[in-house]
């Protein structure tokens with residue numbers, strides 16, 4: 001699963017922190033914290049409806065409220081977890097360039113949003129840090145992820161690695 005991949009990346013690189021863009025009910029972060037309880041985690045999710053974000057069941061308002069409630073209870077209440085209730089674009093400016101070890105992109109899966117995400121977050125990654133994300137799919141309603149990530153990696157001439165459970169990853173030199 002995606003958390004197994006992230007746990008391996010964290011352990012192999014001795015990372016101490018993770019930023020997740022798009023947390024929903026925190027299934028991923030909860031699993032990671034079960035294995036590394038003291039990892040410093042920042043979750044970015046606005047839990048809001050907007051017209052461009054309507055491509056899955058998480059976009060329903062009732063579902064958002066429920067997801068936020070669950071995430072608060074499971075992880076946002078922990079001392080080592082920070083929730084930033086903003087969109088990716090709104091939150092990214094809070095981080096200095098080259099300050100982050102590991103960012104996991106799993107927010108709006110439309111190609112233009114994913115392209116924005118990878119372009120905005122890449123400069124925030126430290127040398128030897130990793131930009132990664134979910135739903136690198138060949139077909140179906142999330143194929144925008146592959147489209148954007150492939151284009152970004154090709155333009156920037158970066159090595160893209162694909163893991164199990166549709167996780168993509170790019171490590172900074």
Ligand SMILES: C[S@@+](CC[C@H](N)C(=O)[O-])C[C@H]1O[C@@H](n2cnc3c(N)ncnc32)[C@H](O)[C@@H]1O
Pocket residue numbers: 002020021022023024025026027028029044045046047048053058067086087088089106107108113
């Ligand atoms: C697929 S879910 C995340 C699942 C979670 N990462 C996991 O693995 O368990 C996508 C989440 O992205 C959030 N989202 C949508 N647009 C976003 C944006 N522009 N910036 C940040 N988060 C966004 C939604 O509110 C939703 O909760």
